Amino acid sequence: MNDFLRELKTLDRRKFLSLSLKGSLALAATPALVRSLLAGEAQSLQLPDSLLKKAIATALKRGGDFADVYVENRITRSILLEEGKFKSAVFGLIRGAGVRVIDGDKTGYAYTDELTEEKILRAGEVASYIATSGKKVQPTDLKEQKRPSYITVKIPLEQVADSRRLEIMKRAEEAALSYDPRIKMASIDYYDEIRERIIATSEGVLLRSSLPLIFFIVQTLAVGNNTSHMGRERLSQHAGLEMFELFPPEKAAREAARESVAMLEAREAPAGKMDVVIQNGWGGVLVHEAVGHPLEADNIARGTGAFVGKLGQKVAADIFTMVDDGSLPNFRGTTDFDDEGTQMKRNVLIENGVLVKYMTDILSARQLKMERTGNGRRESFRYYPIPRMTNTFIEKGKDKPEDIIASTKNGLYVQSLSGGSVNPTTGVFNFTCREVYLIENGKKTVPVKGATLIGSCLDIITKIDAVGDDLDFGPGICGKGQSAEVTAGQPTVRIRGITVGGTRQRG
């Protein structure tokens, strides 16, 4: 119940939580695989095509333009290592199906935890009541399709013994605690899942897929003389356990530890307007919030978004190009196709400052008579899909990062951000910084306390005046009534004149 109450409160506010994911190093040889001896895990989700077909027919029996059935099976593992102890481990087995009907601008949706014919058809029946327009559509016969996948797996999660997961966590813990005597505690969260999907639509699409996902979070607590700081680093990919060869757990741990120790020396941050340089990588959350959310086509179709009516117009500086690409190999925001069966692809949203595309799902693409961009996503079978970002980033530019800092007389250097949010109607956004330094006379100098940055989306993208050549990405969780796995990326950029919420009066 609390979920729905929370949702009511946050009707039009999007939250984004994330952390940086940087660089990659080769890793030592992988120990031999141990097969899971437990039965059932590799069993695939099985529902006969005839039932899917029946469910679509039931959903459309009162009319409507479109119907789909989404079936999901999710196996999750979540392990916590904290204060030197493997404190808890959680295993999850969740399955269910949802049936949706679209009739004009209206959506009817119902779901069930029970994958029985009776319950799935009942969901179709409940969803069917939304159709009142009298329009009828004849469903196309289902034909199973094979599509290219952007996710390759070397060490499948279902074949990995739990002890190997613990070993990776232990490596991170040891690296964090040995980094500096001021690190008093490390907390290592390991999460992985295998999500199986079946998508069947009244347009004849029938797809089956199984995707792995790993999310690894290291938090470290540094205690100084008068202050403490919790540092954090996250790793995530749609991949098997080989992810840790590309992104060693020790490196993530040392990065979190470095941040927590560095910030013990933080002085008061200045308050007021100043120039801000944001380091490459996960800082791309800035465009995710400020520009990405307002470019999701549900707001556009409703006529309330900040970018309504601006297609084809110059909205940003010439050096600004922004992309959403759900096909980047193994990225956290990548899937083979979205949760409506639309194939993922690279979508340039803003090209050299000109707005060229919105991100659509099936409904908003119909409403706006635009192409489907592969952004129809959902948290689980308990939600119907809505337009969501995937891997969203500022395309790289030509400036050298060191030149960007050197040519900034005074300002702030933001090394990492905790996250932010935006009001998509007004475009007013905010970010909370994790690790920030002063720039004095073109040099990065002392750390200052995590301050808030605020501004308006239409304003900020005209104020970006330097874009580096060092594009990088970071993983995160994006919330919009339902949560989605995303990455945000950017090269080092500079924004002229942004309001900073420090505690120290300047001048």
Add this chain to the structure above:
Amino acid sequence: MDYRAIAEEVIKISRKKGADLAEAYLATGRELSIQVRNGEIESIQEASSYGLGLRVITGHKLGFAFVNDFRPQSLEETVDRALNFARILTADENNVLPDDPGVSEVRGLYDPELTKVPMEKKIALAREVEALALKVKGITRSAGARYGESEGEIILANSLGLLKSYKSSGCGFGVGVVAEKGEQKSSGYESCQRRFFSDLKPAAEVAGRAAEKALRMLDPLPVKTQRAAVIFDPDVAYAILGGIIQAINGERVLQEASFLGKKLGQKIASELITIVDDGTLEKGLASAPFDEEGVPTQKRVIVENGVLKGFLYNTYAARRAGLKSTGNATRGGFNSLPGIGPHNFYILAGKAKPEEIIAATERGVLVNEVTGYGINPVNGNFSGGAAGLWIENGKIIHPVKGITIAGTADEMLNGIDMLGNDLDLNRSRTAPTLRIGSLQIGGE
């Protein structure tokens, strides 16, 4: 389905397979969500669902598994999964389950009439609140209206003999509107949530408030970076309460990751401030007869006249601290282990009328929107984006947007020098209007 029997059966299987202790947390529920825009239904979602979370302890090692498939072989697999996980973890003698059979008496958690209210009436309420808000002069668009409800039952059983359950319900509606003037866009949102359908506010009141929130922020003027008084509207109380709630989490205190960890018995806030955590409030949105591992809930004073009186504990953290659980175990749902969190958490009302607080303010801002993460629970630092109404010489003179406010918890909590009488206990985390005498504001 006989859910009680399922919970008891799972415990029995767990014991048979070698668990020293086992606990089943079973949640069942029904939800309805209606979205309306420009008078038309945009979506209707309806469903029932259920799930079970199983906690097992073997040799003081803790394992957990959750499932929403109640066929016998799936339940059996769930037990195996939890036990296999437990066996590879670290033993901790603080892994115990509660055995207190008591329940607190809490009235008004479940509205038996909610399901009987016809669907048409619920759709009409969402339509009405939107139509009324759109009628207000200056409001140009709807950002959508919503009605939502849910009801469910929690069944909690453990191998120490506990078997408790309760039903609860909730319903609410809200509307978002936009006021446009030239190139300006200003949005306002208001909602109302209650346990009982008949307690919901009239649509006109919610509509009027949403429209007022959008309109009052038109034609903002910038302000200079400066120190001035900052008045927190009850709508933004969470910006102060959120960090305190995390900092009084007993486990965080044990980990020395709380700025309040060493302040028990000390003055942490202005003498005006008394903070209560109440799990027993009648019709309270965060009330329950027992917490999410079965310990009876309480009403406790956390801060009394500025002095910190206690922390929040679940069974595990309390045992580590050598104390008793305070009935503050919380879960994100059947799929999570018990953590620690508050029930209805609020600052007691003061004496001043909100308009008196404004009138007594020479220069400052009445903040009605705060963004960001609030007070950092580890070190007490605070920095947030803000918007509100600028005050000079005791009068509101213009709206202000795009400012920041920043300080430390110590500076903010001790700096509270006026407290309003406008506490609304229909919200689960709330405070009356309060004023901080001087805080850093970032602007032009």
